Each structure stands twice: as C-alpha cells, then as structure tokens.
Amino acid sequence: MDHATRPVTGLLRSSVLVSAALLAACSGTDKQAVSATESGNVDTPPSKNIEIWPQLAIPGQNDPAIEQQVASLLAQMTLEQKVAQMIQPEIRDFTVEDMRKYGFGSYLNGGGAFPNNDKHATPADWIALAEAMYQASMDDSEDGIAIPTMWGTDAVHGHNNVIGATLFPHNIGLGAARNPALIEQIAAITAKEVMATGIDWVFAPTVAVVEDDRWGRTYESYAEDPAVVRDYSRAIVEGLQGRFDQDFLSDQRVVSTVKHFLGDGGTEFGEDQGNNLSSEQKLFDIHAQGYVGGLTAGAQTVMASFNSWHGKKIHGDEYLLTDVLKTRMGFDGLVVGDWNGHGQIAGCRNDSCPQAINAGLDIFMVPTDAWKPLYYNTIEQVRNGEISQARIDDAVSRILRVKFRAGLFDKPSPANRPLSGRTELIGHADHRAVARQAVRESLVLLKNNDQLLPLKPGQTVLVAGDGADNIGKQSGGWSITWQGTGNQNSDFPGGSSIYDGINEVVQASGGRTLLRPDGLFDAAEQPDVAIVVFGEDPYAEGNGDIDNLEYQRGDKRDLALLQSLQAQGIPVVSLFISGRPLWVNPEFNASDAFVAVWLPGTEGAGVADVLFTDAQGAVRYDFHGTLPFSWPATPQQAVVNFYDDRETPLLPYGFGLKYGQPSTLANDLSEDSGYDASLLAPRPLFQQGVKDPWHMVIGTLAGDNLDAEAITSNVQSHGSVAIRTIDRVIQEDARRVVFDGKGNGIVSLQGNFPVDLRAFSEANGRLSVEVKADAPLTQPLQLSMLSEEGVRRGIDIAPQLKGTEWTTVTVDLHCFAEQGINLARVFSPFGLSSQAAAKLSFGEVLLLPGSEQPATLTCPQ
Structure with missing residues (x-):
C-alpha cells in the first residue's frame, strides 16, 4: 500500500498465495550494467552519527491528561489484549467475529479491497462494515475490554478506493503545481470524503524523494527537490489532521501517516523495495525532509518502508526506527508496518517476527491469514523473553495515545459521526472544482512551436490516442483497483475524460470535435488541428519498475500515429500521460506542441481549460506548472537531479513554458536511444x-x-x-x-x-x-x-x-x-x-x- 497492497494476481493459485508470502520477497527490474554481485547482497554498513538528526518541536506532546488516560488503560490490559492492539489484518482476511474475539487495534483495506469484495460497494456498504467492526471492538463479552478499533485506508489521491470519489492528480502533478495551500485544501477534501464512509485513518502522504525515475512509484513523489516534499508534507498533514491550534483531529479530520520511513526513493536502480546506499547525511538531507515537515505538523503515524538501508531492512532497523525517529526526532506516535514488510527481515516470517517489534515497529500490518499465528507467536515470544514486556507496553501506549488524541474514545460510532453517511460529499461538485484547478496548475508546457497553443475553440479538432477518452488511464494506479487497471469510464461517475473537456469547449464555440483514437478520419472531416492523448498505462509499485526510460521501447505505435498526422500537414498537440519523465525524443520531434499532463485523475476536463482560449481569443488559464523532475536527455539518464550536477538533462528541473514564451526544444532531437548491449553484465x-x-x-x-x-x-x-x-x-x-x-x-x-x-x-x-x-x-x-x-x-x-x-x-x-x-x-x-x-x-x-x-x-x- 502505500504500502504494497498485494491482491490476488491470478498467476498463482491456492497455497502459493499464502505460502509465498512467508518469504521475504522484493520487487525489481533488470538494469543495464548490473554487477555480478546483486545490489544489497554485499554491503558495508555505514558508520552512524545520531547528531545528524534534528530534535524536532512536535506539537501536542506530553499532555498530562492524555498520558494519564493511556497509563490507566494500559494497566488494565492483559498481554493478549496488548498484542491484539499491535495486529492489523486486512478486510479480506478476517471477519467481524474475529474482531469481536480478538479486539484488533486496527485493520485496513488494501488497494483493490472492498466491503463484501464488491468493487462497486456503496458508501453505505463502507459505513456498515466500519460500524460492525467498531461495535465488535467495543464488545467486551469475549476479550474483556472495550477499545475502539481504527480503519486505515490508502487514500493517496483522494478516496481512491471508492466509486464516485474525487480523484486528484497524483503527487507528481501536484508537485508540478508548486502550491502548498492547494495541497492542504486537497487533503482536507480527502479527509471529508474518507470520513463520509466511516474511516478514521489515511495512509498518506507519501514523502519519498525519488532519485531514479525508473522506480515504479515515481508518480507518488512530489518532486526531486526535498524542500518541496518537506513543505508539501506539512501541508497535507495539516489538511488531513487539521492544524494543531485550530481543529486538530476534530470530527472533520482523519489521522494521517507519513511514509515510507526511510529512503524508499533512493534505492539502487530505482528498484522497488530495494537497497538504499546513501550516506547517513544524505539520508537525512534528501530522504528525511518529508518527516521534518510532516512530524512538525503533528502527524500521528509513520509507516515503515519496505526498502533496506545498506542491506538491512528498515522494518528491522532499530537505529532508524527507535534511535533516530522515536528518540532523537522525538516522535511519540505509532509506527505501522507495510504489507507483511516484517516478513522480509532476515530470520523472520510473516507469522513470526520478534525482530520487528524489538526494532521499534508498533503495529504489524499482516494481511492474509498469517495474522492469527502471528498473534499467538508474538504472545509466546513475550512470555519466553524474546520480546520484552517494556517494548510491548511502549508500542501499545503509542497506539492508545494516537486513539485518545484522535478522540476515538469520545466520538460516536462510525455510522453516527457528523460526516458519516453524507453521500453527497463523495465527489461533491465543490471538491471536483478544486481537483479541476489542480489539473490546470499541474500541466507543464514543454514545447510550443509557432505559439500553436492556445487553440481557438471554433475549429475542427481531431482528438486521437488511447488516452483521449479514458478516465482510468488518466487516473493511473491506485484508482479503484490497486494497479488502476480493469476500469471503465463508468467506474468514475461524475468524472470527465480529457476528451470530455475538449468537446465541451469546442462545441460551445461552434467548432467540431472528431474523437478518433486511431487518428483516422474521412477526407470530408479534414481537421484544423490534432490533439493526441497518449502515454503510460496504469501501474502501481513494482509493476511500474522499468530498466530504462525509453517510452514504448520496441513498440512505437504512438509515435507512428503522431508521424502519420504530421505527414498529412496537420498541426499536432501531444498530451502526454505519465507517472514520470520519459525519453520521448522521437515523440517530441513529431509534435508541434507537447504538454506533460502527468496523471490528472477524474477531472480531465481541466486540461481543456488551459489548452483553449475563450470565444474571443483570450487566454482563459495560462500554464502554471513546472517540471518536478528533470527530463531525461537519453533513456539511460534515469538519475539526473538538480542537486547532483553530474549530467545535463534535456529539460531542467523547474522548466515550464508559459504562453508567449518561445519554444526552446529543437525539432530534430536525437532519436538514437544510445543503447549499448556491451554494457550489459x-x-x-x-x-x-x-x-x-x-x-x-x-x-x-x-x-x-x-x-x-x-x-x-x-x-x-x-x-x-x-x-x-x-x-x-x-x-x-x-x-x-x-x-x-x-x-x-x-x-x-x-x-x-x-x-x-x-x-x-x-x-x-x-x-x-x-x-x-x-x-x-x-x-x-x-x-x-x-x-x-x-x-x-x-x-x-x-x-x-x-x-x-x-x-x-x-x-x-x-x-x-x-x-x-x-x-x-x-x-x-x-x-x-x-x-x-x-x-x-x-x-x-x-x-x-x-x-x-x-x-x-x-x-x-
């Protein structure tokens, strides 16, 4: 999910789905020039210097009333009840009766998991499950204690698991907008839509700083600039949780999670769940800035990362989780694991891992039926001394502290909270208007020959490409389903495709639109201009890892479409959907104008707001966005960041044209991919x-x-x-x-x-x-x-x-x-x-x- 949520893929059946999860497994891709010794297998741990890390001023700490409540409740709890607080199962793998029996402290829905396993579950279905789980957790007839449970969900660009929700641009697009105030507003809207379904806890924001754009989660990063990530982290935490001096964790807010701690954006080769070899100073300077922003805004939870630091899995790294995060930086909230991430620690399994608790993990995120043996194994490990009672008490105190701060002991049950059941909040018109603004501000104009843009709307406009009328493609991963695949436009009621916006503007001015995904048209339909919408298909996490940045390598069908239109003398505007910068030199050459639209979400109509003038020829909205990542000059230029000064990108970080500015890209960029098979080891x-x-x-x-x-x-x-x-x-x-x-x-x-x-x-x-x-x-x-x-x-x-x-x-x-x-x-x-x-x-x-x-x-x- 944002953690790595792993739904059944269909490739494996029966016991392998459970058993394979017992093994520590990482994702990755082949990389040109991989050494004979795989990354992470041989490594020298860095020397450690705790003085590198700041002592943060975190609001809301050491409240005597809350600390007394935590201590009093903790003193009443049995070991079994304490361990149950530390177990977080997934809704597909346990029942309401399991909640009643064990009293789990929290639970989650992974990407692509829905109440009743129904993709089209209604808000009422979500609320019903939240209410049933809450009531079961408060039923002390079996476990002897009443502690409200928490439901956590991946709402990473809106409440993205719920049909009809407002889906905002993914983080990379928001980073292009450079607007922290807008980000806070987006987070506040997300909190409202989440609370309308009875959920308490959001696994966001992702605060990775991506160094290698081959990583499949690049679009989950705001920018290659750690300062942008720091400021955005603060903004989104304040939007989700409220500001500490105003409405902190009120009944309009949810608990947030800064993730993934630490260094997930800096793995070798951009390999998902891979190995980060940064020095400790770089780990702080580049990869920890999001935690400086998020924790000082009062973030209550931190999610541990799948990756390793110099060969050691973060889930089992006591230095980083305890010495750095909790002791030095002063974080007193809870640390939750990622999807069976504890099972990747050397010597651990998904159903047994004292090392993770000893390192500082407070909650095991344990999907599949491994939750039950993990519960009993952990109890036994405390009894035999493998885990100290003091460490258990610390973990449970942190969990209870977050619940008391969030008011869960005082708030009504999920079905009776102020926003719960207000289905009009899901995809509300005001929310969509903010998302549409975010789309407009995220667009980056990279090329504009002869000031082709903005377009006058009263023309015949050919709209081509497989992304033109495809809300699922423009929304990317983490959109209804985990990978964002298998969706139709009807799965996004209330949303608009990029074509919808174009058609609305053109038709209103007396022009004509021709929706032709393949670019073919009759002679009588001769267009004045072609808008081609194309780009990456949806993916999430390791499924998006690639070994170089060449777009459509070996299958240049979109390039053929562009070149065909260009050969007919039709001016071509390319709208490029992607979760990262990619090497598109041939596509640049075949385009008269080129716009990076990233992954705009459900409000695709916002693109046309910027592309077209009004009926009188005046600009309605100028381009606002600038590149959040340097644009590569070659397919191999995956690690090119403004702070490195090692290579020169094709377009630098922060680049972005506005109307009236001359286009700087040549029309004859090199189309030689530069691939050298001799470099392959x-x-x-x-x-x-x-x-x-x-x-x-x-x-x-x-x-x-x-x-x-x-x-x-x-x-x-x-x-x-x-x-x-x-x-x-x-x-x-x-x-x-x-x-x-x-x-x-x-x-x-x-x-x-x-x-x-x-x-x-x-x-x-x-x-x-x-x-x-x-x-x-x-x-x-x-x-x-x-x-x-x-x-x-x-x-x-x-x-x-x-x-x-x-x-x-x-x-x-x-x-x-x-x-x-x-x-x-x-x-x-x-x-x-x-x-x-x-x-x-x-x-x-x-x-x-x-x-x-x-x-x-x-x-x-």
Whole structure:
C-alpha cells in the first residue's frame, strides 16, 4: 500500500498465495550494467552519527491528561489484549467475529479491497462494515475490554478506493503545481470524503524523494527537490489532521501517516523495495525532509518502508526506527508496518517476527491469514523473553495515545459521526472544482512551436490516442483497483475524460470535435488541428519498475500515429500521460506542441481549460506548472537531479513554458536511444542462493495453475517435489530436486512483480543453467519461464544433459519469446519441471548477454 497492497494476481493459485508470502520477497527490474554481485547482497554498513538528526518541536506532546488516560488503560490490559492492539489484518482476511474475539487495534483495506469484495460497494456498504467492526471492538463479552478499533485506508489521491470519489492528480502533478495551500485544501477534501464512509485513518502522504525515475512509484513523489516534499508534507498533514491550534483531529479530520520511513526513493536502480546506499547525511538531507515537515505538523503515524538501508531492512532497523525517529526526532506516535514488510527481515516470517517489534515497529500490518499465528507467536515470544514486556507496553501506549488524541474514545460510532453517511460529499461538485484547478496548475508546457497553443475553440479538432477518452488511464494506479487497471469510464461517475473537456469547449464555440483514437478520419472531416492523448498505462509499485526510460521501447505505435498526422500537414498537440519523465525524443520531434499532463485523475476536463482560449481569443488559464523532475536527455539518464550536477538533462528541473514564451526544444532531437548491449553484465538469478527480487517455490502444475509453497527451509517438500540444499563448490551453493512422478512437479524462481528482460533479449542473451542428473533422463525436463499474462512455456533440456555430469545448458531467450513469453513482463525467469520421476541437482542460474559462442539451444528455424 502505500504500502504494497498485494491482491490476488491470478498467476498463482491456492497455497502459493499464502505460502509465498512467508518469504521475504522484493520487487525489481533488470538494469543495464548490473554487477555480478546483486545490489544489497554485499554491503558495508555505514558508520552512524545520531547528531545528524534534528530534535524536532512536535506539537501536542506530553499532555498530562492524555498520558494519564493511556497509563490507566494500559494497566488494565492483559498481554493478549496488548498484542491484539499491535495486529492489523486486512478486510479480506478476517471477519467481524474475529474482531469481536480478538479486539484488533486496527485493520485496513488494501488497494483493490472492498466491503463484501464488491468493487462497486456503496458508501453505505463502507459505513456498515466500519460500524460492525467498531461495535465488535467495543464488545467486551469475549476479550474483556472495550477499545475502539481504527480503519486505515490508502487514500493517496483522494478516496481512491471508492466509486464516485474525487480523484486528484497524483503527487507528481501536484508537485508540478508548486502550491502548498492547494495541497492542504486537497487533503482536507480527502479527509471529508474518507470520513463520509466511516474511516478514521489515511495512509498518506507519501514523502519519498525519488532519485531514479525508473522506480515504479515515481508518480507518488512530489518532486526531486526535498524542500518541496518537506513543505508539501506539512501541508497535507495539516489538511488531513487539521492544524494543531485550530481543529486538530476534530470530527472533520482523519489521522494521517507519513511514509515510507526511510529512503524508499533512493534505492539502487530505482528498484522497488530495494537497497538504499546513501550516506547517513544524505539520508537525512534528501530522504528525511518529508518527516521534518510532516512530524512538525503533528502527524500521528509513520509507516515503515519496505526498502533496506545498506542491506538491512528498515522494518528491522532499530537505529532508524527507535534511535533516530522515536528518540532523537522525538516522535511519540505509532509506527505501522507495510504489507507483511516484517516478513522480509532476515530470520523472520510473516507469522513470526520478534525482530520487528524489538526494532521499534508498533503495529504489524499482516494481511492474509498469517495474522492469527502471528498473534499467538508474538504472545509466546513475550512470555519466553524474546520480546520484552517494556517494548510491548511502549508500542501499545503509542497506539492508545494516537486513539485518545484522535478522540476515538469520545466520538460516536462510525455510522453516527457528523460526516458519516453524507453521500453527497463523495465527489461533491465543490471538491471536483478544486481537483479541476489542480489539473490546470499541474500541466507543464514543454514545447510550443509557432505559439500553436492556445487553440481557438471554433475549429475542427481531431482528438486521437488511447488516452483521449479514458478516465482510468488518466487516473493511473491506485484508482479503484490497486494497479488502476480493469476500469471503465463508468467506474468514475461524475468524472470527465480529457476528451470530455475538449468537446465541451469546442462545441460551445461552434467548432467540431472528431474523437478518433486511431487518428483516422474521412477526407470530408479534414481537421484544423490534432490533439493526441497518449502515454503510460496504469501501474502501481513494482509493476511500474522499468530498466530504462525509453517510452514504448520496441513498440512505437504512438509515435507512428503522431508521424502519420504530421505527414498529412496537420498541426499536432501531444498530451502526454505519465507517472514520470520519459525519453520521448522521437515523440517530441513529431509534435508541434507537447504538454506533460502527468496523471490528472477524474477531472480531465481541466486540461481543456488551459489548452483553449475563450470565444474571443483570450487566454482563459495560462500554464502554471513546472517540471518536478528533470527530463531525461537519453533513456539511460534515469538519475539526473538538480542537486547532483553530474549530467545535463534535456529539460531542467523547474522548466515550464508559459504562453508567449518561445519554444526552446529543437525539432530534430536525437532519436538514437544510445543503447549499448556491451554494457550489459551477466545477471545472477541463483548463485549460492536466490537473488533479489526472486524467491523460490516448489509444487505441482496443473495447466497454468500452480499449487506451490515458498522455500523457507534447507529441506522441504510440497506436492510432487522435494528439495534440499547441497554443496557443490562451497557450502549450500546448489539444490537437489526430487520429482516423484505423481504430478507435473516444478521448482521455480518467482517475484512479486513482473520484470523487464528486454535488455537481455536485445543483446541476443540466453538463460544459463548448471544441471546434473543422478541418472540419464529418458523423459522431458522442461526449462521454463512465466510471463505476467499467465503464460508458461518450457523447452526440453533433457537431451542436452551429459549423462550424470554437471552440464551448463544455455537457451536463447528468443526461443521463449517465440513461444509467447512476453519478455517485457516476466514473472518467473526460471523453472525446472518434470512429469516423470527424476532426481537431479542445479547450481548457478544466470541471464547472460550474447556472445560469439552460440547457445546450447537455439530457436527452431
């Protein structure tokens, strides 16, 4: 969710959905010039200097009345009741009766989770669930105590899980607007729409400062400038929670969360949940400024980050969570984990992790049914001394402190609060007007040849591109569904597409609009100008990680559309939807005007407000936005930030034209992507152990369905497969696999997110595997890949094995592509499967760039 919310993908079935979550799994992508030793596997921890961190003046602390209430209630609680306060399950994985029995301190809905599992749940449905959970938490008949629970939700650009809510531009667009006052207003509106559904707690703002734009969460960052992030963090916390000297946490406000602590925007290669190698000084200067802003505004909760700092997972980093955040910076609210993030700590599982509590985590965010064993394991770990009673009491005190400050012990139940049930607040016209203003102020004009813009509305306007009439695409990820996919315009009632706004303006002035997504029109319809709306499809988190910034690499369909219109002599205005700057030099060249519209949300009509004059030819709204991120000069220029002074971007941070200013971009920008396959280094997938971001599973295939579990032990069996570690060259550097022949057994490397392997394919790469059979194989042994679409394809490597000797088999990656594997979206890069009984071992598994030596297996001619 904003934490990494992981709904069922459809690629995995049955037990693997639960079991794979037991393993620490990160997301990531292939990067050009990845070293043979994966990032984060070998690292030297930095020396620590607590003096780097400020002692913050945080409002509202040390209130004697609240501290007395906390201490009094804590003294009445049993260990079981205290641990229940520290468990946060997800609405798909527990029931109202579970709440009544255990009395969980909080719960959440992940991205794409809805009451009754109904995407189109009404506000009344949300309120009914909130009321039922609250009443169950206050029922002391089973757990013996009445403490109100809290519902947390990812309302990251409006109340984005709820049909009909106002969706504002994503953070990157708001950063382009450079308007903290507007941001505070947006947050206050979000709080109202959230409270209308009975929810108390919002997992926002995200205060990451993105250094590498390949990261799939770049659009969740306001800017590459930590000062902008600091100021926006303060503004959004004050908008959500209210100002401390005015209406702090009143019945018009919700609890906020600054996240993700710490360094998520600075991982190597922009890899989601990856490793941040910043010095401690840089960690504060660049990545901690959002916490300075948010905490001094009174933010009550902080979410721990998935990423590591110098190889150590933040969820288990006592120095950062306790010494820095709580002790030095003085934060006395609660620290909540991210989606099973505790399970990624070395030595932990999703259902057992004393290390996280000892490090300073106060609430386990634990979706799936792992919440129940985690609850009992944590109780036992306190009893046996693995977790101290003092640490439990500190965590629960922090949770209770937030609840008392938020007035949850005094407020009516969710269904009876002042804003609850006021469905007119969801998508209210006044809210949409503010969102439309935010759209206008977020737009950045990058090119405007011959002052083509603003357009006069009384013309024939061709509106083309797949983003023109597509509210889901313009809203991006975290829009109704987690990834923002699978939505139709009807899922956004009250919203407007970019085309809707254009059509309204043009029709009102007597002009004509031609909506032609493919750009085709009849000779009698000759347009005066073409507006082409195109860009990235929605994604969230690691699904958005890419290995370079080239737009539509290998599939330049949007460029072809632009060039076709240009060739017909039609002036072309490009409206580029994206969650980050991308290398679009060819698209720039094929455009007469070019506007970065980012991800504007549901009020797409705001774009036309700026593009067109009024009927008399006067500018209605000038361009306001400036680049929140430097625009890359090459696809490889992913790390180019104004404070680095290392490289020169195509367009600098802060660039943005206004009407009347001359366009500065050339019309003949280099279209050479500059890709150099010689820079690509081998990438280990398995080398003495599984490499990030993969995890290993074993199980049985039935068609494309996989019943499997994650490997969590050096000896394990499941379904038709048994596996154990063995020594080949050094200790436990290989695996021995036994297929029992009772099903199609498989051992596979899989990830939480698909990975882009096109760099290796473009370099004529191959998959290399060291294999040794115990006896000559008489039946097929399939070496396979699985792409995101659920397509698994294999190649029989049994004939390539040399008796019972260790053999290195290399397979041309094009072979997998020819069988239907989408190498841009690979979910599993390696699998070995057999339907027959067989005993074998495998060692190193690598992705290799091409060489003069042919692969063992090449594609059939």
